[in-house]
Amino acid sequence: MILNINGLYKSFAQSDSAQIEVLKNLNLEVLEGETVAVVGQSGSGKSTLLSLLAGLDRQSSGSLRLKDQEISIMSEEKLTQFRAENIGIIFQQFYLMPHLTALENVSLPLEMFGDEDSHLRAQEALQQVGLAERENHFPHQLSGGESQRVAIARAVVIKPTILLADEPTGNLDNATGVQVANLLFELVETTGMTLLLVTHNTELAERCSRQLTLHSGTFQ
Amino acid sequence: MKKASLLFWPSLALRELLNNRGFSVFFMINLALGLAGFIALDSFKESLDAHLGRNSQAILGADLALTSFVPFEDETISLLESKLPENTRSTRKISLFTMVSSENQTRLIQLTGIEGEFPFYGKIVLQKGGAISSKELNQALDVAGKAWVYPELLHMLNLKIGENIIIGEKKFLISDTVIEDPSSSFSSFGLAPRVYLAYANMKDTGLLTKKSRVSFQKLYHVPQETDLDVLTAKIRVQIKSFTGSDSKIRIINHKKAGNNIGRLMGYLNDYLGLVAMIAVFLAGIGAAYLFRNYLVQHYREMSIMMSLGATRQQTYNMVLWQLTMLGIAAALLAIILSMGILPLLPMLLEKFLPSGFETHSKFSSLIFALVLGAVGSLVFCLPVLSRIRAVQPLQLFHGNIGGQALENPLWRQILSYLPLLVLSWGISVWQSHSLVIGSAFVGMLLCAVLLLGGAAWGILVYAAKFSRKPAGSPSVWATMKRLAFRNLQRNRSGAISCFLALALGTLLINLIPQIYQGLQEEVNRPEDHRIPSLFLFDIQPDQIAILHKVLKKEQLKLNFVSPMVRARLEKVNGEDFSTNQEISPRTREAEREQHIRGHTLNLSYRTKLSESESIVAGRALATSFDWDAGVPAEVSLEEKYAERIGLKLGDLLTFNVQEVIVEAKIVNLRRVKWNSFQPNFFILFQPGVLDDAPATFLGALGGLDQSRRLYLQNLIVSEFPNVSVIDVTRMVQRVLKISDQMILALRLMAYLSILAGLVVVFSIARHEVEGRLWELNLLKVLGAKFSDIQKMIQIEFAVLGILAGLFGVAASLIMSYGLAWWFFENIWKWTWEISFISVVGVTALSIGVASLATGRTLKSSPLSLLRSS
Ligand SMILES: Nc1ncnc2c1ncn2[C@@H]1O[C@H](COP(=O)(O)OP(=O)(O)OP(=O)(O)O)[C@@H](O)[C@H]1O
Numbered sequence A: 001m002i003l004n005i006n007g008l009y010k011s012f013a014q015s016d017s018a019q020i021e022v023l024k025n026l027n028l029e030v031l032e033g034e035t036v037a038v039v040g041q042s043g044s045g046k047s048t049l050l051s052l053l054a055g056l057d058r059q060s061s062g063s064l065r066l067k068d069q070e071i072s073i074m075s076e077e078k079l080t081q082f083r084a085e086n087i088g089i090i091f092q093q094f095y096l097m098p099h100l101t102a103l104e105n106v107s108l109p110l111e112m113f114g115d116e117d118s119h120l121r122a123q124e125a126l127q128q129v130g131l132a133e134r135e136n137h138f139p140h141q142l143s144g145g146e147s148q149r150v151a152i153a154r155a156v157v158i159k160p161t162i163l164l165a166d167e168p169t170g171n172l173d174n175a176t177g178v179q180v181a182n183l184l185f186e187l188v189e190t191t192g193m194t195l196l197l198v199t200h201n202t203e204l205a206e207r208c209s210r211q212l213t214l215h216s217g218t219f220q
Numbered sequence B: 001m002k003k004a005s006l007l008f009w010p011s012l013a014l015r016e017l018l019n020n021r022g023f024s025v026f027f028m029i030n031l032a033l034g035l036a037g038f039i040a041l042d043s044f045k046e047s048l049d050a051h052l053g054r055n056s057q058a059i060l061g062a063d064l065a066l067t068s069f070v071p072f073e074d075e076t077i078s079l080l081e082s083k084l085p086e087n088t089r090s091t092r093k094i095s096l097f098t099m100v101s102s103e104n105q106t107r108l109i110q111l112t113g114i115e116g117e118f119p120f121y122g123k124i125v126l127q128k129g130g131a132i133s134s135k136e137l138n139q140a141l142d143v144a145g146k147a148w149v150y151p152e153l154l155h156m157l158n159l160k161i162g163e164n165i166i167i168g169e170k171k172f173l174i175s176d177t178v179i180e181d182p183s184s185s186f187s188s189f190g191l192a193p194r195v196y197l198a199y200a201n202m203k204d205t206g207l208l209t210k211k212s213r214v215s216f217q218k219l220y221h222v223p224q225e226t227d228l229d230v231l232t233a234k235i236r237v238q239i240k241s242f243t244g245s246d247s248k249i250r251i252i253n254h255k256k257a258g259n260n261i262g263r264l265m266g267y268l269n270d271y272l273g274l275v276a277m278i279a280v281f282l283a284g285i286g287a288a289y290l291f292r293n294y295l296v297q298h299y300r301e302m303s304i305m306m307s308l309g310a311t312r313q314q315t316y317n318m319v320l321w322q323l324t325m326l327g328i329a330a331a332l333l334a335i336i337l338s339m340g341i342l343p344l345l346p347m348l349l350e351k352f353l354p355s356g357f358e359t360h361s362k363f364s365s366l367i368f369a370l371v372l373g374a375v376g377s378l379v380f381c382l383p384v385l386s387r388i389r390a391v392q393p394l395q396l397f398h399g400n401i402g403g404q405a406l407e408n409p410l411w412r413q414i415l416s417y418l419p420l421l422v423l424s425w426g427i428s429v430w431q432s433h434s435l436v437i438g439s440a441f442v443g444m445l446l447c448a449v450l451l452l453g454g455a456a457w458g459i460l461v462y463a464a465k466f467s468r469k470p471a472g473s474p475s476v477w478a479t480m481k482r483l484a485f486r487n488l489q490r491n492r493s494g495a496i497s498c499f500l501a502l503a504l505g506t507l508l509i510n511l512i513p514q515i516y517q518g519l520q521e522e523v524n525r526p527e528d529h530r531i532p533s534l535f536l537f538d539i540q541p542d543q544i545a546i547l548h549k550v551l552k553k554e555q556l557k558l559n560f561v562s563p564m565v566r567a568r569l570e571k572v573n574g575e576d577f578s579t580n581q582e583i584s585p586r587t588r589e590a591e592r593e594q595h596i597r598g599h600t601l602n603l604s605y606r607t608k609l610s611e612s613e614s615i616v617a618g619r620a621l622a623t624s625f626d627w628d629a630g631v632p633a634e635v636s637l638e639e640k641y642a643e644r645i646g647l648k649l650g651d652l653l654t655f656n657v658q659e660v661i662v663e664a665k666i667v668n669l670r671r672v673k674w675n676s677f678q679p680n681f682f683i684l685f686q687p688g689v690l691d692d693a694p695a696t697f698l699g700a701l702g703g704l705d706q707s708r709r710l711y712l713q714n715l716i717v718s719e720f721p722n723v724s725v726i727d728v729t730r731m732v733q734r735v736l737k738i739s740d741q742m743i744l745a746l747r748l749m750a751y752l753s754i755l756a757g758l759v760v761v762f763s764i765a766r767h768e769v770e771g772r773l774w775e776l777n778l779l780k781v782l783g784a785k786f787s788d789i790q791k792m793i794q795i796e797f798a799v800l801g802i803l804a805g806l807f808g809v810a811a812s813l814i815m816s817y818g819l820a821w822w823f824f825e826n827i828w829k830w831t832w833e834i835s836f837i838s839v840v841g842v843t844a845l846s847i848g849v850a851s852l853a854t855g856r857t858l859k860s861s862p863l864s865l866l867r868s869s
């Protein structure tokens, strides 16, 4: 078991002491190598769930175990390290560093920890997403689909245990979206990574081995 | 886990800066402009110190000198000279102030008698004779009864080389003029030009009597390997063991001579340093503003870094790296700029500088500049940097990076300004060499910033009224005006930064001329009696009655006649009052204290205070004294003087009044307005104590125009050859003329600061329109013309300019009035022309600079609306 969520609650403080509960008593178990799609209406809490999994926010209560480690009790420092080694994140808006080339963007998470092969490994990752010849281009010279492929390369280059993707094709047109999705699933399959993918797109969701619907803060 | 390579974070930081060239360049220019003046000044000071150090031997003309106001006794001298190393060479020198006259003119001169090898260092250069050697000196002066004079004396007295000059009781032939004199100092302000005679001829003038104050010097050239400080100390110990007038012999080594001459320049440098600091400060405001926007725009990149595994600390460090790099780059740029400014300073200050002075930059100055750049940029941006905690990578999932308002607790905000305050304070104290002046300066600056900032805030709140939609049919003008005011509202931090930069700059360039103008006015009206016209001193007691009679014939009255008794302060509350002359003083205050303590004091006594004095503590002096009562006499001390040498009300002072011991108790402290130019004394005795002590008198004559002043000087000198006359009006004019130069230098720094202010406006204006580009383009799509949009920007910056100008001028008026009230006896006059020109000028510059900064962006095609991501 790679991921184990048990009785997870998350609420946000509203302006006037009122609270809104976004996630209520959420339970989930994910096996290694599984691909899980989370669908649900806008505002149902999908991104909130991902942010908790990514360790970028803390739950209100409940347990969240990744690779048999309770991430909610890790120190900030430990969590940062854990994230750097185990979690790859893909955002809807790509979020590439504008002043770095494609290759530099991909090697960034490796260089941060002094990986000597960062250059080679990044090139490899770019090759995997089919952008080897674009390595010296800057984000503004890339199309949306290409940008997202670079972002994917950057997420997988650390060989994460789990890949979190929030609407990875949300900013792309249909055809491009399908291409990017193909690439993503191909990569997950060949490397045996676990994927947790959030989307509105039912077609995309159906490509996963399991689909979950988030409604009013719980899975249905 | 492994760490990134050492260069990873710095190089990433650099990449980001290079990618944001607009920001980096403006940040650097901003900071560099501020630093440039500062660095130039620092190099200038270094050069001056080095020069004085190098030339201090030439200034003294020797390594070591003994000075006394009575002729040296042979026995004393041989005892002292026994301490000197072998192969020491010596020479003698006498100097005194006296009046000289030609047919119809009289002037105060410094008469100096020299002989033999004087000077041991440096060369006196004559116009005709060229550089003189010791052999020539003896032949040229000794034998023939000739005089060498400073050229300005010839000019003043309408004389030529080859004509005669009467000095004391004897006529001398002017054989040459002195064009270079290494021992000349700028401290006399050229008031008393020097005349050289042969040492042997000094007696013939009949001036070496007890009636004049004569300084006798014995100068020594010691072998090079001698440790001067040790030697000086040894001789000082010997002098201390003497009694009587011998104990008043002073020993000076050349290092001290250099120090004394550097003092005046030191004061000026102090103030220049403070003005230059304002430029740094303005530049800092601009840089901090630019950095704030840069930082907000980079919240996203920082979030990404964090989501990729960078720790918060690493992300912060990267920003710190960036600030450090920019600061250092700015300092490098500033160093280059300062090389342009540096040569200007000696040109501006030519009159004060010793001949042969050259500027050069020292390596340590450059290192200092780099450190200041790096630390300064960090410290200025710290208040902004504290907002960095608003970065939440979580927001990457929501796409509204940095939109979330950060609740920064007040204490944290205040804390983030603390390093800035501490640094400013530290630098001010260091620059002014004075805890008091430095602290006062920072206090005033802080008040000005708070007041002006508060005013700006208030105005913006008030301006909200203008941004409402007016009733009636809207014109383009009204719409643009409304939008302009709304923009000011919206970007408060930008508006306040611009306002502050302009207002502080205006304040600074107005302050100096505003104070100066009042003084100038005062001097140009001789009929005003507040400042005396002539000052008479060294009047002997028996001459007073005759002098009154002579003056009465001229229908004049000698005012402020005051006795002057020379004395030494030996003990305070029974303890020895002397100071260790070895320790070099650290602050201006300490320097002055040492200066005061080492010197003979001039005491006086009078029954009533003059109108320029008032008692601030204690009671009035008793009007009579009973020698037999066995109680100490009563004295009054000038407030600041007492403070400087650490004396308090009630202290018991033991004076040595020409070998008579007199005890006195401080019963009051006085405040004196020295700028009234009336004769005043630091220490005043009650009447009845010093009346029998040997005294000379001084007095003043007022309300005289130039021809009367000349006439009276001649009259007095011909009847009373020992009395010296100073033309106060001329002296004040002269001081003002010299202050012209100082003021020019101060102004140069002030202009630098307004330039720094304008760069701030430029950067902010440019940044503003770029940030609002899509809005502006939208306006264009909606039908606004280029000229309309330009109008909107111009209104915005015109409003800022006018308000900043008005407030800056107002603040300068208040401040100059305060300063005039405190220092210059209320001599103050509003020169509205300067104020008016400032407001108009600042407004025009503000509009101009804003238009310049935004022109290109405003002209750009609205097509970019479609392309923008
Ligand atoms: N920091 C926050 N403070 C208050 N409420 C928040 C915060 N973050 C999220 N929410 C609320 O939580 C709910 C879930 O938000 P979330 O972003 O997880 O939805 P989502 O399922 O990802 O929606 P979408 O499909 O539109 O991306 C929303 O109602 C949102 O308003």
Ligand SMILES: [Mg+2]
Residues within 6 Å of the ligand: A046, A047, A048, A166, B397
């Ligand atoms: Mg979402």
